[in-house]
Amino acid sequence: MKKKNVREVALDILLQIEKNQAYSNLLLNQTIKREKINEKDIGLLTEIVYGTIQRKNTLDYYLSQFVKIKLKKLDDWVLVLLRLSLYQIIYLDRVPERAVVHEAVELAKKKGHKGISAMVNGTLRSLLRQGVPSFNKIEDPIEKLAISYSHPIWLTKRWIDQFGEDKTKAVCEINCTPPMVTARVNKMKVRNIDEVIEKLEGEGVICERGDLSDDAIKVIKGTLPNTTAYKEGMVTIQDESSMLVARALGAMPKMKVLDSCAAPGGKTTHIAELMNNEGEICALDLHEHKVKLIDEQASRLNLSIIHTKATDSRKANEVFEKESFDCILVDAPCTGLGVIRRKPDIKWQKQEADIERITLIQKDILSAVAPLLKKGGTIVYSTCTIDDLENEEVVKSFLNEHSNFELDETLKERLPKKLEGLYNKGMVKILPSDFNTDGFFISSLKKI
Numbered sequence: 197m198k199k200k201n202v203r204e205v206a207l208d209i210l211l212q213i214e215k216n217q218a219y220s221n222l223l224l225n226q227t228i229k230r231e232k233i234n235e236k237d238i239g240l241l242t243e244i245v246y247g248t249i250q251r252k253n254t255l256d257y258y259l260s261q262f263v264k265i266k267l268k269k270l271d272d273w274v275l276v277l278l279r280l281s282l283y284q285i286i287y288l289d290r291v292p293e294r295a296v297v298h299e300a301v302e303l304a305k306k307k308g309h310k311g312i313s314a315m316v317n318g319t320l321r322s323l324l325r326q327g328v329p330s331f332n333k334i335e336d337p338i339e340k341l342a343i344s345y346s347h348p349i350w351l352t353k354r355w356i357d358q359f360g361e362d363k364t365k366a367v368c369e370i371n372c373t374p375p376m377v378t379a380r381v382n383k384m385k386v387r388n389i390d391e392v393i394e395k396l397e398g399e400g401v402i403c404e405r406g407d408l409s410d411d412a413i414k415v416i417k418g419t420l421p422n423t424t425a426y427k428e429g430m431v432t433i434q435d436e437s438s439m440l441v442a443r444a445l446g447a448m449p450k451m452k453v454l455d456s457c458a459a460p461g462g463k464t465t466h467i468a469e470l471m472n473n474e475g476e477i478c479a480l481d482l483h484e485h486k487v488k489l490i491d492e493q494a495s496r497l498n499l500s501i502i503h504t505k506a507t508d509s510r511k512a513n514e515v516f517e518k519e520s521f522d523c524i525l526v527d528a529p530c531t532g533l534g535v536i537r538r539k540p541d542i543k544w545q546k547q548e549a550d551i552e553r554i555t556l557i558q559k560d561i562l563s564a565v566a567p568l569l570k571k572g573g574t575i576v577y578s579t580c581t582i583d584d585l586e587n588e589e590v591v592k593s594f595l596n597e598h599s600n601f602e603l604d605e606t607l608k609e610r611l612p613k614k615l616e617g618l619y620n621k622g623m624v625k626i627l628p629s630d631f632n633t634d635g636f637f638i639s640s641l642k643k644i
């Protein structure tokens with residue numbers, strides 16, 4: 197059978213995401229392996245898939261000005277083909293416009309009939325002739341922001357209510373750009389960050405120091421997992437804001453730590469590094485297969501103090517003794533609304549009800565682990581969502597029900613000075629637009 201070209205593979209992936217709510221990152225990785233996509237094409241495929249999902253709302257607005265029937269009435273594959281072609285025409289300089297139209301028409305012929313390929317040809321050519329339509333026709337300001345920065349209207353409205361219009365615009369704008377690749381340097385193996393930057397350069401990976409976290413390097417060019425520095429455990433891929441969580445916990449060597457939602461182990465392994473691999477970390481996660489990922493990372497990094505267990509943290513009090521941990525991390529399951537850049541399908545798949553639903557689990561986990569903490573110890577509650585309901589409101593509700601806990605304002609002392617101005621007592625929220633990182637929420641709760 198003839199090998200599919202990049203656009204056809206992109207069309208298949210996007211169609212599956214649209215129809216089956218598949219996760220873009222997982223599907224993309226599986227497809228790259230299965231279709232044996234070569235190195236050169238991986239970049240283009242990734243860019244087309246992520247970019248088309250990111251800009252879906254904007255692309256549909258443009259298309260609706262040229263397609264004579266309602267977009268909803270088009271076959272799914274035709275709409276997806278138009279979107280991905282338009283994405284390339286508008287946002288990708290390196291792909292010639294004519295080639296995009298030609299390939300779209302050929303794909304339409306292959307999958308449909310003459311009428312469809314003529315419609316695809318006509319739509320794309322009209323757009324090329326007349327140029328991209330303006331958003332001025334959209335009267336409602338929230339709708340205008342949502343469409344021009346490609347986010348759902350409900351989410352845009354929710355963020356405007358929570359952060360104001362300027363911050364919402366900045367978040368939506370940065371959410372449409374590709375994320376940085378950053379890595380955490382293992383301070384147990386590397387004394388000076390510049391050493392590892394030099395070593396990586398020798399292996400063809402160009403990096404520079406991170407902007408926010410002292411532990412971070414930014415990858416400017418190259419693929420980190422192929423390097424010996426990575427294989428030898430000198431670096432771990434992690435976002436800069438996510439690196440702040442282990443610092444916030446302040447675990448010291450010889451302590452006993454509980455990481456209640458630990459897979460795939462990014463923060464567990466960071467905590468172990470900061471503890472100099474001395475003490476004990478009990479790392480839990482709901483699923484056996486996910487727990488294995490923590491073990492793999494611990495073994496790559498040579499960390500022996502991490503003990504994993506597949507357990508529902510809501511039942512952690514059946515497994516561990518009361519007041520037996522010095523500190524506890526609850527890096528809770530969340531809607532992921534702070535990592536839309538990495539997983540753009542999140543913004544189209546999540547609904548307002550999902551936010552409310554997940555807060556019940558977040559509150560249950562916090563309440564279940566609270567009795568396991570020693571007096572004077574702290575729980576760090578963190579998420580990679582920026583929504584108030586999953587963050588400040590969960591903390592507020594926890595504190596209302598647990599009078600033996602208070603917000604720990606010493607959190608500031610463990611985090612970079614650059615975060616000054618973002619604190620709300622013992623809580624800090626980082627928007628993706630603040631430092632070009634993932635959006636994150638970190639809070640510290642002290643048992644008194």
Ligand SMILES: C[S@@+](CC[C@H](N)C(=O)[O-])C[C@H]1O[C@@H](n2cnc3c(N)ncnc32)[C@H](O)[C@@H]1O
Nearest residue numbers: 457458459460461462463481482508509527529
């Ligand atoms: C945000 S992720 C954790 C990321 C991890 N801390 C890291 O840094 O790599 C949340 C994790 O919580 C797990 N989870 C969800 N519900 C859980 C529960 N009731 N008990 C334990 N783990 C749970 C999920 O499987 C998921 O791996």
